[in-house]
Amino acid sequence: MTTHSLNARRLLCPLPVIRTQDKVKQLQTGDELEVICTDPGVMQDIPAWCRINGHKILSATQVEGEYVIVLRVGSQ
């Protein structure tokens, strides 16, 4: 298992979801990905994308105007 980070600041949805989707394709099952965003819509959309694609949200937090979502990659 490895941990990765994705900078999706200043992107408006659905671009953070697209970048997350593209990054996850390069990862292995069990890897963790931290996505850092500024669009509050990601708090709804990235978890929705994870649910329909079989990935697990580990945390979703707001820190000083930024939204940080950590997910674990499911089987692809």
Added chain:
Amino acid sequence: MNKQIKAVSLISGGLDSMLATKAVLEQGIHVEGINFFTGFCVEGHTHAIRKRDSDKPKRNNSLWVAEQLGIKLHIIDVIEEYKNVLINPKHGYGANLNPCLDCKVFMVRKAKQWMEENGFDFIITGEVIGQRPMSQRKATMPIIAAQSGADDRLVRPLCAQNLPETLPEREGWLDREKLFNFSGRSRKPQMALAKHFEIADYAQPAGGCCFLTDESYSKKLVDLWQTRGHKDYELDDIMLLKVGRHLRPNPRFKVIIAREDGEGRFLEGYKKVFTHLYCVSHQGPLALIDGSPTDEDLQLAARLVARYGQGRAAETVEVEIKLLNGAVKKMLVAPFLETEMPQDWFI
């Protein structure tokens, strides 16, 4: 053992594509959704830049629809490829800068490419004959099928009975009798089918999914192309056209003025790449300057920004301008009076 037949469905987030997908799922087909991001899509989040729209749902409707249907959704970034569709539409524009027919051909062609790369068998769209004046007419249905290359692997479940049989029907993958014969602009058949499928919640049906159908947005894009002297754009250009008041006093520059806090926060993200200004003596909006203004133009821009701040009634206000080279200018200006601002400055 029979092969599992698989279809890819163009999911816009609206009711029609949701119903079309559901109709095919009901026949035992494995369906996955595809959604293309052109940069012009009207999303809840784009609206949510503005504080006044903060009560609108912030969900992405295509993701939401996929979740309701229990299918995977693949969102594809087509921003670069879409430029050619918008700049050189073979079938022309609609009432504004909407190249709807070319757009549909493009999206079905992209879906076909995805279908082939991923071993799927056919494509689903939520098109209905007569639903849209430009792209969803009896005459355009075969054009889309032919020019996209999808041909008879393109199925429109909601109006399939009004169209020639497709390959999935001929092969027996789909029962034509269980597809539909909707036509025209009425939404009643869709509402009834939604009720039949026990779908109670769905995005506002019919239209409004693309900024290019919006007159005001299209005018701003035309202005962008005219002042640059060529038809091209980057993502930031088209995002900024969605936000703020755009005023062009002359061809050298335009000013983008935030209308409220949400837009101000959004424009903050562009401060490093635009000359920007705001009133320092009174509360007021952030504004960006696009173009190459002279010193006289900067003075004019400062008066414009002052017009939209708390100091609009003051004799003079102080405005700070930060230039792209990092230099900061402060100037005392008289805010424009409403009557002094020519209407043709407003794009």
